[in-house]
Amino acid sequence: MSVSFLVEAHDMPNDNVAMAAEVEEVMTPDPVKIEPLELHDMINGLASWYGADFHGRRTASGRRYNMNELTAAHKSLPFGTLIRVVNEKTGHAVVVEVTDRGPFIKRRVIDLSKAAAQKIGVSVSPVDLEGLTPEQVSRFYASNDSAVIGITSDMSIVVFPNNTLTDFREADSYSKAVASLKAGEVVVVKTSEKGKPSYAIARIAQPDELAYVFQ
Incomplete structure (x- = not known):
């Protein structure tokens, strides 16, 4: 959209006619174009959690496990992946960072830290998952x-x-x-x-x- 203004010289003294000028056309900026962020499709299933028995131990990523942080174990996604976990029963959600490997029990798809499990009320519960891998983050910023x-x-x-x-x-x-x-x-x-x-x-x-x- 463009808007132009014209300053009219009607009824102005002759000496001031020269002061009348056309204001330059003002162009409103185009809307910012943002490429959509594609989240990683994941298999839904059961979430479990692990706590005090593992607190302070080294995880598969090399980091120390802290049960009070929002982290999780996943079988295959790259370390540093962010996963949005939604409790199917309550709709409560938490975003966790993958720092460990697991769980290794049938039908379980993610092992949450104690803090993450408490945030959405999970014991062994069905959850919906969406992931954001480091590669997806890099691709988003590249475009x-x-x-x-x-x-x-x-x-x-x-x-x-x-x-x-x-x-x-x-x-x-x-x-x-x-x-x-x-x-x-x-x-x-x-x-x-x-x-x-x-x-x-x-x-x-x-x-x-x-x-x-x-x-």
Whole structure:
């Protein structure tokens, strides 16, 4: 859409006629084009959890297991993958980071940390899963320079236009970022030079301008 204005010289003194000028055409910017974020299709099944007996032990990724962080074990997805887990019975959701391998019991598809299981009320329960691998994060940013991937406090995965976020601050890990969230903030999922996810926290400046929400 374009708008042009013309300053008319009617009834103006002759000396001021020269001051009348046509205002240059103003072009409104085109809407920001954002490529959709494709989430990894996953097999749904039963979720279980593991806790104090494994707390402090090394996981398959080399990290120490902390039952108070939002992590999970999965049989095959790359470490660093983010999985949105929804309790089929309650609809409660949590986003966890894959740091370990398992579970190795029939029909179980994911083993949650104690904190993640408590967040959605899981013991051994049916869940729906969606995954966001490090490769998918890298592909998204390769085709989008005007948007970022975010995770909201209600555990939705959202794509935000850059101009809707402000006050960025770095976070050491995904779990620490979630734990530090304040009202009106989101966890920003970024990608490093090595292709591994990194995280920040940002404030939502224009909450009505969300582009895509995956729920």
